[in-house]
Amino acid sequence: MALEDSSHCHLTDATIDTDSAATAASSPSSSSSTVNHTLLLLHSDDLDSRMEAAREIRRLTKTSQRYRRHFSVSVAPLVQMLRCQSADANVAALAALLNLAVKDDLNKVKIMEAGALEPIIDFLQSEHVTLQEHAAAALITLSAYPINKPIISASGAIPLLVDILVHGSSQAKYDAVLALYNLSTHPDTLNQILQTKPIPPLVNLLKSCKKSSKTVEKCTALIDSLMDFEEGRAALTSEEGGILAVVEVLESGSLQSREHAVGALLTMCQSNRTKYREPILREGVIPGLLELTVQGTPKSQPKAQMLLCLLRDTPYPRSELQPDTLENIMCNIISQIEGEDQLGKAKQMLAEMVQVSMEQSLRHLQKRALICTPADLPINSCGSEVPTK
Template identity: 50%
Template sequence: MGHNTRMDQEEETWNQKKQNLIQDLARKIIHGDLDTKIQAAKDIRKLAKSSVKTRSSFAAAGVIQPLVSMLLSSNLDATEAALLALLNLAVRNERNKVRIVASGAVPPLVDLLKFQNGSLRELATAAILTLSASASNKPTIAASGVAPHLVQILSSGSVQGKVDAVTALYNLSTCTENCTPILPAGAVPPLLVLLKECRKYSKFAEKTTALLEILSNHEEGRSAISDTNGGILTLVETIEDGSLISTEHAVGVLLSLCQSCRNKYRELILKEGAIPGLLRLTVEGTTKAQEKARTLLDLLRDTPPQRRLASEVLESIVYDIATRVDGADKAAETAKKLLQDMVHRSMELSMSRLQLRAASCTPSEMPPA
């Protein structure tokens, strides 16, 4: 029992020391000269790492407003020290995120995104990402004109900068109070490049495809997607290799294109060999993805026979067999099994065999549904 009491006393002493240190650093950041403020900001950054409670204690001691004021300093060391301190104060602390934005941090952060100084620009991007995770901050940040600067980072930032910019744009795109789209159509080419280069199964791909789906709801965005070299192919590859979420968004993009102007986009989508991935999605995707894939297949299917492409012939044959064998209800499931069988071999070689099967197949020869 005595051991526990001693431990409790030691913890209390340590907490008191920490509290005194927090108060001391708050005095320095509020009243000190520039050098004192810079050192205090560095110390706040270190100490703020330790716990959510410490971060809250710093906020209660009044350090946020003076740190935000330091972001406006012409001294880059002061700006960087303040930025790093604010980042640590915001991590996993919703109230601090709100306080930082309420203290006027967004305009100086947007200014820092215009900077040529790479490290400060990346830190500002990380700060916008962190602060935009809070729902109540989204309207303020979305209205600040930050989006074009984040889009620029998609092309010119470091790998981490690009990841942070995509995530920040994703956070802002879910801002329900912001009716006007915050994403400029100029975001399309860099987003498609990033999607092409990243692992299609990653969280990053999920956010990138989500942004592309938002952009595909506007004519400018749709044109930018089809005008970008390899853009539609990248979306088709995502449907084939992506996670449940990224495939859902990717098929949503293609559906949006095809619904807006079937004549313009249909051939472009078919040419990239979208049918097999869409067929698989009708069975393996999320409920929304299945629905979107079926709708898109219907839009892609109906064409004059002489203009049908190989992939479309394949798709109609598979559905024809599946419907005759198992009826319309189970057609998608049977089609999936047939398709998996074909994907393992060369599709061109499978074509003639499939056509023969379509003409002569009986239910007993088919795999059980």
């Protein structure tokens, strides 16, 4: 969306709520000269003055819930600034609105009711990088409120957010992932996300971002949810390096990322063991799964055990096993994990597994090292989560 700079953008009479501003300025809880002065500037006819007010609101509401309440009356004029033909004014107003909405559900609703969603959706398509980043970040905050989720999903935001995963800056990609994750927690939204073919850009982010990052955690959570659909499972399998990317998160991601990764693979194998067992095994998932039975979260440990069972030659218990084989060790972990001193036993078996499987895994690891080189990674780093701007 092209934006032309202009020196003036006049508020309509309906937008200027001077009575509310005067009430807020004169009330005992908001009587400071800073609040009074800022609200007066915000209702000025001069755009530069209104931008100064927006920046001050952004600063004051960055960490203060009290100021978020004081400046609730500023939502309407700030939303009007989103419609000005000035990128600087748009950025200033959007940043102020974002901070007003953080940890304040009343302001989240008020911002939506004031008509902010339409310009925010337009900003997702802007060539102005900061404006696009702020728009994606605003959707993270607004979509954190359950009532807003279906409204945002129906607005056309989802395909634009997925497009940002492909073409946006690193920060915009990070914010788009978090916004999509927030939206995905509402019923029926996952199917909308799936229709935009999100698996390829999500896999690319898994490959390129630090495995312990929040971006990877939310990417893996989305993939985990999308594996409930056959279309999602087929897309991950057909994407080059797709299953491998999930396996690598299972091996070295954060505890939450690993939980989502094993959940995604388990869902695939449970849905059609014959179809998905071999593609998962080919990526060397066994060592990571065994480690997860020891070091995983309470949710990921049983999932890892179930997946190990499904990845065996037969998913059913066998009465005779050859000693000192990887399968023997794997099955021992599964059968004894609920016994006494499970941690000590599992750690000992894990050490045996590493020794037994190292040689057979060497060729696979070498192949992976050749495939996943730094030159293949399109993003060097991903931003950290910032709740306010």
